[in-house]
Amino acid sequence: MKKHYVGSEIGQLRSVMLHRPNLSLKRLTPSNCQELLFDDVLSVERAGEEHDVFSNLLRQQGVEVLLLGDLLTETLDITEAREWLLNTQISDYRLGPSFARDVRAWLAERSFRELANYLTGGLTYGEIPEVIKSISVETHDANDFIMKPLPNHLFTRDTSCWIYNGTSINPMAKQARRRETNNIRAIYRWHPAFADGAFIKYFGNEEINYDHATLEGGDVLVLGRGTVLIGMSERTTPQGVEFLVDSLFKHQQATRVIAVELPKHRSCMHLDTVMTHIDIDTFSVYPEVVRSDVQCWTLTPDGHGGIKRVSEKGLVYAIEQALGLDQVKLITTGGDAFEAEREQWNDANNVLTIRPGVVVGYERNTWTNEKYDKAGITVLPIPGDELGRGRGGARCMSCPLERDGI
Numbered sequence: 001m002k003k004h005y006v007g008s009e010i011g012q013l014r015s016v017m018l019h020r021p022n023l024s025l026k027r028l029t030p031s032n033c034q035e036l037l038f039d040d041v042l043s044v045e046r047a048g049e050e051h052d053v054f055s056n057l058l059r060q061q062g063v064e065v066l067l068l069g070d071l072l073t074e075t076l077d078i079t080e081a082r083e084w085l086l087n088t089q090i091s092d093y094r095l096g097p098s099f100a101r102d103v104r105a106w107l108a109e110r111s112f113r114e115l116a117n118y119l120t121g122g123l124t125y126g127e128i129p130e131v132i133k134s135i136s137v138e139t140h141d142a143n144d145f146i147m148k149p150l151p152n153h154l155f156t157r158d159t160s161c162w163i164y165n166g167t168s169i170n171p172m173a174k175q176a177r178r179r180e181t182n183n184i185r186a187i188y189r190w191h192p193a194f195a196d197g198a199f200i201k202y203f204g205n206e207e208i209n210y211d212h213a214t215l216e217g218g219d220v221l222v223l224g225r226g227t228v229l230i231g232m233s234e235r236t237t238p239q240g241v242e243f244l245v246d247s248l249f250k251h252q253q254a255t256r257v258i259a260v261e262l263p264k265h266r267s268c269m270h271l272d273t274v275m276t277h278i279d280i281d282t283f284s285v286y287p288e289v290v291r292s293d294v295q296c297w298t299l300t301p302d303g304h305g306g307i308k309r310v311s312e313k314g315l316v317y318a319i320e321q322a323l324g325l326d327q328v329k330l331i332t333t334g335g336d337a338f339e340a341e342r343e344q345w346n347d348a349n350n351v352l353t354i355r356p357g358v359v360v361g362y363e364r365n366t367w368t369n370e371k372y373d374k375a376g377i378t379v380l381p382i383p384g385d386e387l388g389r390g391r392g393g394a395r396c397m398s399c400p401l402e403r404d405g406i
């Protein structure tokens with residue numbers, strides 16, 4: 001059986017889950033893209049090609065690449081999983097009992113691949129056969145969505161995140177991304193690659209209303225040596241952090257969590273948009289946000305089943321203490337203030353480390369890439385003119401399933 005274990009941010013990467021988007025991007029228009037958390041519409045073909053460059057590069061580097069679309073298709077082959085997903089994504093409460101039943105019955109007859117495409121790419125009224133009648137059909141246009149597309153599945157980093165011997169299946173902050181979690185729950189529950197896996201589900205596996213306890217994987221950095229760094233951002237709340245940390249400690253998977261407060265705005269929606277770990281003692285940071293005066297806390301088990309919280313002098317100091325390093329090196333976003341702001345927006349800091357000192361990043365961020373180069377960090381460049389419009393780079397677009405520790 002395959003072992004799912006993520007021991008760090010920078011140890012040899014062995015297996016990742018990616019999502020090659022297609023139908024969901026075809027449905028992205030100027031009128032709906034903002035609501036779906038994209039800043040523009042994309043050339044679907046070009047985005048697919050860029051994504052292929054990314055996945056091929058990872059394969060060439062010896063990393064196993066699993067595609068979410070394939071995993072979901074294979075999961076749908078299992079009757080129980082298919083029924084659960086249909087009942088969850090096309091619920092009676094979403095469509096009304098009779099219409100929901102008819103739509104589910106029609107979807108259940110599609111091929112598994114087609115159904116997986118609808119579950120990620122969305123379904124319109126125009127796509128269901130005319131015989132399915134309801135007041136809902138009569139009050140909607142052919143291009144209205146029965147089920148909205150999930151273009152942000154592209155960012156597999158966020159919906160679940162693996163931390164040491166387990167995973168958190170994340171309650172997402174934004175409405176546009178909430179249904180992604182159900183697709184991932186089904187994969188981890190039923191797909192043969194995971195179903196009998198001996199891994200812990202730290203948080204988010206139940207179908208309940210998590211209310212304000214939201215958490216997204218872009219905010220979670222597995223620093224290694226028992227430490228996890230979590231950003232409290234636009235998406236990840238202190239409530240979400242408390243649930244995850246409590247579970248990490250109860251399962252004895254982490255001995256220390258550093259929680260850092262981030263501004264609540266889109267340009268730094270997740271910690272990994274402003275900070276990533278790229279070599280044992282080296283981090284990439286956007287200094288406008290990761291400043292020396294950011295508020296941060298170290299959380300440790302209090303010995304009685306609770307959490308002890310200590311306010312830290314600074315983030316860098318807290319990391320040095322946790323990792324036992326004399327001095328952490330920071331590589332800041334390149335260029336002057338204008339260039340740095342532009343490159344951070346285009347995910348210059350959001351690189352995916354494949355092994356210590358070797359990262360994948362967008363080729364367009366020339367100023368920052370030059371700084372990485374000068375610091376002895378190897379950048380394997382990928383095109384991202386289209387993919388980048390969703391506001392995510394190589395780290396956001398990958399969910400490590402297996403990675404060595406440090």
Ligand SMILES: NC(=[NH2+])NCCC[C@H](N)C(=O)O
Nearest residue numbers: 037155218270390391392396
């Ligand atoms: N880990 C990340 N930084 N993910 C970026 C996600 C971008 C996505 N459009 C969103 O708004 O949710």
